[in-house]
Amino acid sequence: MALRGAFRTRCGLLSLLSQRLPHGNHVRGCVSPFLSTHRRNNSTAPKIKVDFDQTAGVSIMTLQNPPVNSLSLDFLTEFCSALEKLEMDKSCRGVILTSGQPKVFSAGLDIMEMYGKSPERCGEFWRAVQEMWLKLYSSNMVIIAAINGSSPAGGCLMSMTCDYRIMADNPRYSIGLNETQLGIVAPFWFKETMVNTVGHRTTEIALQLGQLYSPTEALDIGLVDKLVPEDQIITTATQTMTKWLAVPDHARQITKSMMRKPTIDKLMSKREPDIQNFVSFITKDPIQKSLGLYLAMLKKRKS
Numbered sequence: 001m002a003l004r005g006a007f008r009t010r011c012g013l014l015s016l017l018s019q020r021l022p023h024g025n026h027v028r029g030c031v032s033p034f035l036s037t038h039r040r041n042n043s044t045a046p047k048i049k050v051d052f053d054q055t056a057g058v059s060i061m062t063l064q065n066p067p068v069n070s071l072s073l074d075f076l077t078e079f080c081s082a083l084e085k086l087e088m089d090k091s092c093r094g095v096i097l098t099s100g101q102p103k104v105f106s107a108g109l110d111i112m113e114m115y116g117k118s119p120e121r122c123g124e125f126w127r128a129v130q131e132m133w134l135k136l137y138s139s140n141m142v143i144i145a146a147i148n149g150s151s152p153a154g155g156c157l158m159s160m161t162c163d164y165r166i167m168a169d170n171p172r173y174s175i176g177l178n179e180t181q182l183g184i185v186a187p188f189w190f191k192e193t194m195v196n197t198v199g200h201r202t203t204e205i206a207l208q209l210g211q212l213y214s215p216t217e218a219l220d221i222g223l224v225d226k227l228v229p230e231d232q233i234i235t236t237a238t239q240t241m242t243k244w245l246a247v248p249d250h251a252r253q254i255t256k257s258m259m260r261k262p263t264i265d266k267l268m269s270k271r272e273p274d275i276q277n278f279v280s281f282i283t284k285d286p287i288q289k290s291l292g293l294y295l296a297m298l299k300k301r302k303s
């Protein structure tokens with residue numbers, strides 16, 4: 001049933017774009033689902049900047065994958081490797097995640113990684129998405145998200161893996177798991193991460209509607225923990241980190257693990273079936289057509 005519903009995506013995508021286009025833009029006319037070109041970030045410049053303050057034991061990880069910090073395979077690989085290095089460095093006890101791109105924390109999974117790719121490549125990509133989630137959600141470090149821009153779908157997932165979320169108080173930004181609006185389905189571990197963050201009933205509504213929340217709405221439902229003016233986001237994150245790091249590491253880490261272990265164990269025991277499930281879903285023709293339409297519309301609204 002869920003799959004059949006998800007195949008009725010054309011309507012969902014169009015309505016999403018007409019609802020959520022910022023700055024008064026609307027989808028105009030008919031768009032071709034065929035995308036011959038797409039500007040890619042093929043740069044070899046580092047996609048993650050790590051600034052480590054040795055005295056405080058805190059690193060700031062700045063996401064810098066222009067234009068919108070989409071989570072591509074290259075980005076995820078580099079991100080996991082950087083996080084693993086910090087995790088192994090006992091002098092690093094806390095990480096602040098933020099974006100180096102204007103207006104966007106992360107646009108979520110790179111749709112180009114799911115569009116027109118071989119099943120093998122889709123599987124490799126999904127494994128990297130799982131890896132990012134596992135590393136962040138099970139980290140022994142304190143991780144604080146300084147959400148200085150919009151954070152839909154995978155961007156919201158990334159934020160929810162953190163221990164505390166501070167968002168810039170700008171009504172133009174939004175955050176949420178909007179997958180159903182793209183005609184795709186948030187996997188069980190996305191869903192459980194959200195349940196663990198905002199509770200079952202709020203998640204049920206949020207996921208079915210594919211709801212994107214303004215910062216004020218996100219604060220109301222507990223999807224973020226604090227709103228601050230954008231220019232205060234890093235100082236606030238740093239102050240918050242000091243408070244969290246005042247708690248003895250071992251006690252905080254065991255408590256964190258107790259809260260998150262059931263969800264982590266569930267994905268760990270279902271990693272391969274979850275990959276197969278994703279590959280078989282995403283490579284279906286109707287889903288591919290929908291993703292193509294969505295990408296075309298993302299581009300079209302700029303013109």
Ligand SMILES: CCCCC/C=C\C/C=C\C=C\CC(=O)SCCNC(=O)CCNC(=O)[C@H](O)C(C)(C)COP(=O)(O)OP(=O)(O)OC[C@H]1O[C@@H](n2cnc3c(N)ncnc32)[C@H](O)[C@@H]1OP(=O)(O)O
Nearest residue numbers: 039070107108109110111112150152153154185281298299
């Ligand atoms: C039952 C079985 C279930 C099994 C599981 C199955 C499936 C689950 C599968 C997937 C789960 C996916 C989760 C995701 O994360 S999907 C991604 C969802 N993301 C979005 O919807 C965000 C789309 N983007 C935006 O809304 C805006 O770009 C944003 C608000 C982030 C920024 O707006 P801004 O106006 O600043 O920038 P734009 O002009 O829109 O974009 C610039 C540029 O970037 C391209 N782009 C934007 N987002 C993405 C993206 N996510 N991936 C790839 N490319 C993206 C956009 O097209 C523009 O490109 P160009 O025109 O400059 O070439």
